[in-house]
Amino acid sequence: MISSLNAIVPMLCVTAAGLAAMVAESFRDPGERMPIAGLGIVGLVGAAVATLLLWNHNVSSFGVVSADNFGLFVTWILIIVGALSIAFSGPTVERERLPAGEYYALMLFAIAGMMLMATASDLLIIFLALEVLSIAVYVLTGIRRDSAQASEAAFKYFLLGAFSSTFFLYGIAFTYGLTGSTHLDRVGSLIAAQAMAPTPMQLLAVGFLLVGFAFKVSAVPFHMWTPDAYEGAPPAVTGFMSTGVKAAAFAAFARVFLTAFEPLRGDWGVILSVVAGATMIVGTVVGVAQSNVKRMLAYSSIAHGGYLLVALIAANDVGKGAVLFYLLTYAVTNLGAFGVIAVLDNGDRANDRVSDYAGLWNEHPGLAALMTIFLLSLGGFPPMAGFIAKWYVFSAAVKAGDNALAIIGVLTSVVSVFFYLRIVVMMYMTSSSQPLRFPAVPKIASVALAVSAILIFYLGILPTRVLDWAAESISTIF
Amino acid sequence: MPAPSLGDYLALSAVLFAIGAAGVFVRRNLITILLSIEIMLNAVNLTFVAFGRALGSADGQIIVFFVMTVAAAEAAVGLAIVITLFRHRESLNPDSFTALKW
Amino acid sequence: MAQAIAFYFIAACILGFAVLVVTTRDTVHSVLFLVLDFLFVAALYVLLGAQFLAAIQVLVYAGGIVVLYLFVVMLVNLKRPPEAHEDPHRRTKLGFGLAAAVLLELGAIAVYGSVNPAAPMPATPAIPVSGNTEQVGWLLYTSYLIPFEIASMLLLVAMIGAIVLAKREL
Numbered sequence: 001m002i003s004s005l006n007a008i009v010p011m012l013c014v015t016a017a018g019l020a021a022m023v024a025e026s027f028r029d030p031g032e033r034m035p036i037a038g039l040g041i042v043g044l045v046g047a048a049v050a051t052l053l054l055w056n057h058n059v060s061s062f063g064v065v066s067a068d069n070f071g072l073f074v075t076w077i078l079i080i081v082g083a084l085s086i087a088f089s090g091p092t093v094e095r096e097r098l099p100a101g102e103y104y105a106l107m108l109f110a111i112a113g114m115m116l117m118a119t120a121s122d123l124l125i126i127f128l129a130l131e132v133l134s135i136a137v138y139v140l141t142g143i144r145r146d147s148a149q150a151s152e153a154a155f156k157y158f159l160l161g162a163f164s165s166t167f168f169l170y171g172i173a174f175t176y177g178l179t180g181s182t183h184l185d186r187v188g189s190l191i192a193a194q195a196m197a198p199t200p201m202q203l204l205a206v207g208f209l210l211v212g213f214a215f216k217v218s219a220v221p222f223h224m225w226t227p228d229a230y231e232g233a234p235p236a237v238t239g240f241m242s243t244g245v246k247a248a249a250f251a252a253f254a255r256v257f258l259t260a261f262e263p264l265r266g267d268w269g270v271i272l273s274v275v276a277g278a279t280m281i282v283g284t285v286v287g288v289a290q291s292n293v294k295r296m297l298a299y300s301s302i303a304h305g306g307y308l309l310v311a312l313i314a315a316n317d318v319g320k321g322a323v324l325f326y327l328l329t330y331a332v333t334n335l336g337a338f339g340v341i342a343v344l345d346n347g348d349r350a351n352d353r354v355s356d357y358a359g360l361w362n363e364h365p366g367l368a369a370l371m372t373i374f375l376l377s378l379g380g381f382p383p384m385a386g387f388i389a390k391w392y393v394f395s396a397a398v399k400a401g402d403n404a405l406a407i408i409g410v411l412t413s414v415v416s417v418f419f420y421l422r423i424v425v426m427m428y429m430t431s432s433s434q435p436l437r438f439p440a441v442p443k444i445a446s447v448a449l450a451v452s453a454i455l456i457f458y459l460g461i462l463p464t465r466v467l468d469w470a471a472e473s474i475s476t477i478f
Numbered sequence: 479m480p481a482p483s484l485g486d487y488l489a490l491s492a493v494l495f496a497i498g499a500a501g502v503f504v505r506r507n508l509i510t511i512l513l514s515i516e517i518m519l520n521a522v523n524l525t526f527v528a529f530g531r532a533l534g535s536a537d538g539q540i541i542v543f544f545v546m547t548v549a550a551a552e553a554a555v556g557l558a559i560v561i562t563l564f565r566h567r568e569s570l571n572p573d574s575f576t577a578l579k580w
Numbered sequence: 581m582a583q584a585i586a587f588y589f590i591a592a593c594i595l596g597f598a599v600l601v602v603t604t605r606d607t608v609h610s611v612l613f614l615v616l617d618f619l620f621v622a623a624l625y626v627l628l629g630a631q632f633l634a635a636i637q638v639l640v641y642a643g644g645i646v647v648l649y650l651f652v653v654m655l656v657n658l659k660r661p662p663e664a665h666e667d668p669h670r671r672t673k674l675g676f677g678l679a680a681a682v683l684l685e686l687g688a689i690a691v692y693g694s695v696n697p698a699a700p701m702p703a704t705p706a707i708p709v710s711g712n713t714e715q716v717g718w719l720l721y722t723s724y725l726i727p728f729e730i731a732s733m734l735l736l737v738a739m740i741g742a743i744v745l746a747k748r749e750l
Binding site (some may be wrong): 481482486490493494497500501505507510513517520523530531536539540542543544546547548549550552553555559561562564 | 584602607610611720741743
């Protein structure tokens with residue numbers, strides 16, 4: 001009995017850390033400082049060890065949670081996301097006087113939900129895990145209760161999230177009605193066994209599930225919540241949700257559509273291609289017009305969701321590994337960029353307008369250099385990881401015959417370079433009018449930023465090993 | 479009059495789902511929008527139970543049990559967000575949101 | 581025949597009340613229509629042979645979730661901010677009244693218990709031994725154990741979240 005719990009041990013570690021954070025908070029005197037974030041890191045280290053031990057064992061708990069290498073690779077990404085997010089949260093939590101125990105507990109529960117979503121092999125579990133992570137992230141978005149903007153962002157995110165959940169659930173209902181099961185293996189084999197021409201019910205199931213996933217990965221036309229939610233949340237939370245939620249949602253997306261609904265690929269592939277193209281274009285074009293860095297990065301993350309969709313559509317020999325490699329690269333890079341924003345936020349001023357970055361090079365040369373690395377990697381410049389990731393996605397698309405998507409991808413990448421470079425130019429070329437507006441950088445956050453930058457260079461210059469792992473891992477599911 | 483078939487139940491839940499979805503789009507009151515989402519969830523629940531009955535298994539009912547848990551959790555958090563929002567705005571009309579474009 | 585009539589009657593009520601929920605101006609009325617709507621959905625569950633769900637629907641949805649909505653509607657419909665209503669005297673009176681009521685109840689139970697001793701409880705509660713409820717219970721604690729645990733985690737997250745957001749001071 002105990003051995004069948006093996007597959008959920010990483011989540012249990014993180015959940016236990018979240019519970020420990022709650023207990024620690026209840027014993028904390030008002031104003032007393034406690035290393036609650038450290039508990040989270042301990043839980044994540046435990047999860048990392050468990051993930052290493054589970055690697056290649058392909059264990060399954062109760063048949064509904066399978067710790068195959070694909071899920072474990074995403075779990076690894078989520079552990080990195082969690083550790084970096086916790087490191088960037090320190091200054092925000094202290095400055096805004098947020099309830100530390102609850103903040104970290106919610107973050108850890110959200111990570112546990114994400115891990116579960118990435119390893120779940122049953123639609124019901126995917127739905128429940130999605131709700132665990134979504135509800136935790138809704139609350140984190142609105143955790144600055146004294147800010148009207150944060151409350152509005154949280155409500156908007158909640159409303160559209162709950163709305164999309166009902167669509168996702170309706171899709172599960174049709175899948176259940178169609179196959180009598182929510183288990184992906186059985187759904188897959190039954191759909192493959194049914195008639196060659198898809199029935200209306202199959203299309204309804206696929207369509208509703210697609211809408212649900214599209215909301216969660218903020219694909220056009222279901223991206224409306226993204227800029228507001230990203231702008232209203234504290235920057236550390238924005239970094240967390242723009243990477244963690246996306247990684248978990250894409251993992252489940254890939255698992256559901258590339259295993260269970262693989263026989264219907266001809267039908268969903270077309271819809272998804274249109275969505276991917278629109279997502280890349282809208283994310284890039286609207287992003288150019290933004291004057292707030294968080295909003296700009298929100299649109300950038302929408303565009304990156306589009307590139308990930310391309311990788312998903314073109315899941316051939318080249319593209320298989322590209323999904324996971326792109327997720328890892330995007331997670332590290334985007335978190336780094338939001339980490340810099342989190343560090344620059346000084347409480348009175350969010351310092352999140354593009355013009356606020358004027359003269360950052362003179363005041364914080366290190367931060368300016370790091371931000372440059374993150375932005376160039378997001379734009380896909382050669383020595384950084386972003387370049388390799390995009391290269392693989394686009395070459396996979398070309399190999400799969402999706403030339404149009406590859407062309408849109410390359411063009412939008414080129415356009416997006418303009419808005420990334422706008423910040424870089426602002427940091428180096430202009431001088432600030434008011435000196436010393438930026439707070440001092442805390443040690444833990446600067447270490448985390450440096451680690452992200454090193455990872456970006458490592459993935460950009462020596463990508464082969466990680467790429468091989470990624471390709472191997474995804475081949476465990478299809 | 480024939481006994482209601484699976485199709486009748488599915489049609490009923492589809493119409494119910496549509497009414498809820500329309501409510502989300504049409505109404506300008508935050509609470510009513512949340513109530514509309516509850517109606518949509520109920521429509522999905524009805525679909526699950528009807529399918530479970532047609533398939534002769536209790537799995538559909540179990541899933542509905544979990545959906546109810548999710549609905550309760552969503553309602554609690556959603557209403558908590560409504561309360562924080564009301565402290566800032568004193569209004570439940572989303573048009574009065576100023577900080578973010580609706 | 582009877583089943584068909586019941587179905588069409590219930591379906592009409594469900595749809596009618598759903599439209600009323602969505603269209604009514606007054607939020608309190610909207611919530612009350614939702615209670616009625618959910619009660620008719622419960623009736624439909626009985627028709628579908630899901631008696632356990634029907635009971636849960638009444639208890640959790642109509643009794644729990646909708647009452648939560650009602651509370652929030654009452655709370656946010658106040659014309660003045662809630663602080664203005666906090667009258668210490670009134671609260672003391674209310675607390676005193678509650679305490680007195682509880683004391684009275686305890687006293688009544690004690691008196692009743694001493695007057696009528698030893699009324700044994702029935703051995704088994706009135707649940708069908710092999711029926712819908714038992715079936716659901718079996719599945720819930722065997723094949724659906726992991727979802728069950730995740731659901732408990734979901735409730736914990738929601739609880740923490742709701743308290744963090746709605747509590748005045750932490």
